[in-house]
Amino acid sequence: MPEFPEVATLINWLNHQNFFDAKIKKIIFVDDIVLKNSTKKSFINFVCGETIKKISQIGKFIIFHLSNNKIIEIHLRLEGKIFYLLNNEKSKFPMIEIYLDNGKKIVYDDSRKFGTINIYNNYQDLLNSTEIKKLGKQPFDKTLTANYLFNCFKNKTQKIKTTLLDQTIIAGIGNIYADETLFLCKISPFRQTNKVSLKECQLIIDNCREIMSKSIRNKGTTVFSYQYALNHSGSFQKYLKVYGRKNLPCLRCGSILYWTKINGRGTTYCKKCQK
DNA sequence: CAGTTCGCCTGGGGGC
DNA sequence: TGCCCCCAGGCGAACT
Numbered sequence: 001m002p003e004f005p006e007v008a009t010l011i012n013w014l015n016h017q018n019f020f021d022a023k024i025k026k027i028i029f030v031d032d033i034v035l036k037n038s039t040k041k042s043f044i045n046f047v048c049g050e051t052i053k054k055i056s057q058i059g060k061f062i063i064f065h066l067s068n069n070k071i072i073e074i075h076l077r078l079e080g081k082i083f084y085l086l087n088n089e090k091s092k093f094p095m096i097e098i099y100l101d102n103g104k105k106i107v108y109d110d111s112r113k114f115g116t117i118n119i120y121n122n123y124q125d126l127l128n129s130t131e132i133k134k135l136g137k138q139p140f141d142k143t144l145t146a147n148y149l150f151n152c153f154k155n156k157t158q159k160i161k162t163t164l165l166d167q168t169i170i171a172g173i174g175n176i177y178a179d180e181t182l183f184l185c186k187i188s189p190f191r192q193t194n195k196v197s198l199k200e201c202q203l204i205i206d207n208c209r210e211i212m213s214k215s216i217r218n219k220g221t222t223v224f225s226y227q228y229a230l231n232h233s234g235s236f237q238k239y240l241k242v243y244g245r246k247n248l249p250c251l252r253c254g255s256i257l258y259w260t261k262i263n264g265r266g267t268t269y270c271k272k273c274q275k
Numbered sequence: 276c277a278g279t280t281c282g283c284c285t286g287g288g289g290g291c
Numbered sequence: 292t293g294c295c296c297c298c299a300g301g302c303g304a305a306c307t
Contacts, residue, residue, distance in 0.1 A: 001300065078300050112284050158278060175300065263279065265300070
């Protein structure tokens with residue numbers, strides 16, 4: 001599932017494609033369920049005739065900046081993908097195909113239909129939107145500090161695993177990087193959030209950044225069907241220490257890794273190493 | 276109000 | 292080989 005490093009990889013890839021002067025010509029919908037604040041008709045009216053200027057990231061959100069300051073905001077959720085294809089190429093589960101006047105198309109592909117797409121008249125409207133406004137710090141934001149985290153954590157009694165997935169605190173951590181970060185920090189996913197020390201807050205930030213940087217260098221983690229482009233997958237799964245390794249020996253102490261559900265999320269951890 | 280559970284959705288993997 | 296069941300999970304809504 002795309003988390004911060006996978007979204008960053010995708011955006012980096014897209015920004016290296018050459019569609020920035022091409023005009024959007026027509027849109028074909030297979031399914032419009034991902035459109036949240038527009039209809040097929042208003043979406044078509046909004047984007048047709050525009051060009052894409054650049055693509056940026058906020059947490060797990062992908063931001064398409066169009067001509068005339070228009071914005072398309074995409075969240076891939078679990079299985080969403082964005083492909084840049086020749087007109088005669090086909091992805092597996094296309095939902096929206098955006099045809100450009102250069103013989104190619106941008107395809108939003110999503111087998112589970114969980115993704116979301118919103119449109120905004122300008123960047124400020126995007127920043128004022130409920131889903132963006134409530135986001136916390138991004139992983140590499142300089143203002144993400146131990147003190148900030150400690151302050152967010154101090155009144156929380158829920159398990160730290162749940163808190164790390166809370167996008168209003170750190171925007172971009174998902175299930176894989178939450179488990180990996182806690183393992184590196186030697187913190188049990190069951191630990192009550194307000195029992196995490198200031199020192200451990202710094203550890204969480206450092207380890208989270210380290211894993212995410214390494215993941216981005218490896219073009220993300222491929223589990224299930226993640227691809228950042230058609231037939232291009234990441235390879236960070238090779239370096240995962242706990243996620244997907246249930247019942248395998250801990251790479252630090254050798255004891256068997258446990259798997260459980262915390263707030264409905266699969267969680268793999270080492271009972272011995274993580275306190 | 277904080278914390279937890281539910282439901283959205285469907286391909287694919289496991290069991291038989 | 293085919294069929295059934297159920298799991299995967301981000302996040303908003305509903306619930307406790």
